[in-house]
Amino acid sequence: MNILIVGGSGFLGRELIQRAAAAGHTVTATFATRAGDVPGARWLPLDLRRGEQIPRVLGAARPDVVVNAAYRKTDWATTADGAIRLAVAATQHGARLVQVSSDAVFSGADVHYDESAAPDPLTPYGAAKAAAETAIRLLAPAAVVARTSLIIGDGGSAHEALVHDLAAGRRGGALFTDEFRCPVHVADLAGALLELTASAHTGVCHLAGADAVSRHELGVLIAERDALDASRLPAGRRADTGSPGALDVRLDSARTQRTLRTTLRGARTFLRREH
Numbered sequence: 001m002n003i004l005i006v007g008g009s010g011f012l013g014r015e016l017i018q019r020a021a022a023a024g025h026t027v028t029a030t031f032a033t034r035a036g037d038v039p040g041a042r043w044l045p046l047d048l049r050r051g052e053q054i055p056r057v058l059g060a061a062r063p064d065v066v067v068n069a070a071y072r073k074t075d076w077a078t079t080a081d082g083a084i085r086l087a088v089a090a091t092q093h094g095a096r097l098v099q100v101s102s103d104a105v106f107s108g109a110d111v112h113y114d115e116s117a118a119p120d121p122l123t124p125y126g127a128a129k130a131a132a133e134t135a136i137r138l139l140a141p142a143a144v145v146a147r148t149s150l151i152i153g154d155g156g157s158a159h160e161a162l163v164h165d166l167a168a169g170r171r172g173g174a175l176f177t178d179e180f181r182c183p184v185h186v187a188d189l190a191g192a193l194l195e196l197t198a199s200a201h202t203g204v205c206h207l208a209g210a211d212a213v214s215r216h217e218l219g220v221l222i223a224e225r226d227a228l229d230a231s232r233l234p235a236g237r238r239a240d241t242g243s244p245g246a247l248d249v250r251l252d253s254a255r256t257q258r259t260l261r262t263t264l265r266g267a268r269t270f271l272r273r274e275h
Helices: 011-022 053-061 076-092 124-139 158-168 186-197 215-225
Strands: 002-006 026-031 041-045 065-068 096-102 144-148 203-207
Touching: 002 011, 002 053, 011 026, 011 186, 026 053, 041 053, 053 076, 065 076, 065 186, 076 096, 076 124, 096 124, 096 186, 124 144, 124 203, 144 186, 158 215, 186 203
Parallel strands: 002 026, 002 065, 026 041, 065 096, 096 144, 144 203
Antiparallel strands: none
């Protein structure tokens, strides 16, 4: 296939490029400010806030599939408006769209969420992702909306960097014992997304890990894998901070997992030291 990866210079985008290129696909990747250094892709600039750039990039790339892994947490223009414009343009160009969404679309009131759950976000980022989901499902009904959770790697994610900084005393803060998510390994997520590009799936899919863990337990697992002193990780309760956001959001990915070859491992599995 000819694949366009929007947000190719990000953590997930880089993994998608590597896997797509290794599978023999022709890969074009976009960047907002600086081209990535991952080989195997043709790089094009794209700022989703500038709608006039989107049809130019699609015309140059001529993709069969577009995977949108781009976002800015505090920027509605990118995360909502830009994603919607990209979906419309991809449909006009006859390209299949896989939109990466987030468990931030949920409030945590119901704790367990399968693919049929309606968004009820608490944060501006969650609201932007939910707006993009709703518009894409209406304007590009053949698209896939793939919700995921915290993305972890083998040392390259922001979550892992935070744990290292906290353990070394380079940063203040705490890892919450009352905030639960279902982290996913970036390799599993990228593999599942690439499966979806070639599938007959439409609508919402969930691609989260099998384990629900607290932010603090996740930090301890990362510290133990990386031979850090986990006792140095400060613990706290988000409920005591008054900061907005969901406490307990557990994506149920069982329905989607049954259709995939890629196994979405849980954090207690992929963060074992022997991994």
